[in-house]
Amino acid sequence: MQDVKNFLKNELKTHFSPEEISSLTRLILEKEFSIPLADILTCKFNHLSDAAVKKLSEIIDKLKNAEPIQYILGETDFFGLPFYLDSSVLIPRPETEELVQWVITSTNNASAKILDIGTGSGCIAVTLAKKLPHAEVHAWDISPDALEVARKNAERNGVHLFFLEKDxxxxxxxxxxxxxxxxxxxYVTESEKSDMEDNVLRFEPHLALFVTDENALVFYEKIADFARIYLNKGGVLFFEINREKGCQVEALLQQRGFKNIERVKDISGNERMIKAVKE
Structure with missing residues (x-):
């Protein structure tokens, strides 16, 4: 096992920090080769088969090419739940876990009807269905490939969702x-591309990431207009937002008559979420 760890360290040392290499090593050995974490930490596993060594080399080549480990392994964890992933959907971020937690703690109707617009991998909708088992959860997306991923994740986590392909x-x-x-x-504007990591730009779906600078709030406007009609009285609208656009999103919600608007920062101190109530 120490030989395997050293091999990964030597191959990846020019591409990742020691901390990143340690995390990647644990993920690869645990997820891809089903080696228990305790054995990884204590180096109890003696060898990998020839087939496993070949697979390990393929993974290393992909990592050197900046492909995200979540796509390489085809899975990730979100809110403590397992999620299948491929390049048709975004990799779920920790900030979105905070959004989901806010929805859960704000919900006092056990049988609430919930809609997740732009569900992607289904991480929001599946987690809400898992944590609010009496809720009726709907998940919409423009991408049939994304919906297929979300369906797999609903099945994997033992929840029932109502899916719809919708723009x-x-x-x-x-x-x-x-x-x-x-x-x-x-919500990422085209002008912000230069600030983004290369692996995000090369591998994650741009359809789910970017908007034009000229129409940066188009999704918030359309969804807020929709919510004005299809939210029940006292219903709540939650958004994840661009950290630079909080004031603008709040203003458009005010213009549409929403009340009790709250903006919340994420764990990194960036404005990342907003909540509004339909009177």
Whole structure:
């Protein structure tokens, strides 16, 4: 096992920090090769098969090419739950876990009807269905590939969701009313691309990430307009937001008559979430 650890360290030392290499080593050995964490930490495992060594070399090559480990392994954890991933969906971020926690702690209706717009991997919708087992959770996305990933994650986590392929920018009609609408829509502007990591730009779906600088709030506007009609009285709208756009998102919600608007910072101190109530 120490030989394997040293091999990974030597191969990856020009691409990652020692802390990152340690984390990657544990992920690869635990997730890909099913080696218990205790054995990894105590170096009790003696050898890998030839096939496993070949697979390990393939993983290393992908990491050197900046491919995210979550796509390489085809899975990640979110809110303590396992999620299947591929490059048709974004890799869930810790900030989105904070958004989900806010929704859960704000919900006092055990049988709430919840809509997640732009569900992607389903991380928000699946987690809400898991943590609020009496809720009715709907998940919409424009991408059929993303919906297929979300369906796999619902099945994997033993929850039932109502899925719909829908472009919220084009369609604003629903045959249902909701108590909660939540969305983590595309909010990174084109001008912010230069500040982003190369592995994000090369591997994660741009459809789920970017908006034009000229129309940076288009998803917030469309979803807020939709929520004005299809949220029940007293219903709550939750957004994840661009840290630079909190004031603007709050203003557009005020213009549409939403009340009790709250903006919250994430664990890094960036404004990342907003909540508003329909009177």
């Amino acid at each position: 919220i920018l084009q369609e604003s009609v629903s045959d249902k009313m909701f108590d909660i609408i939540v969305s983590n829509p595309p």
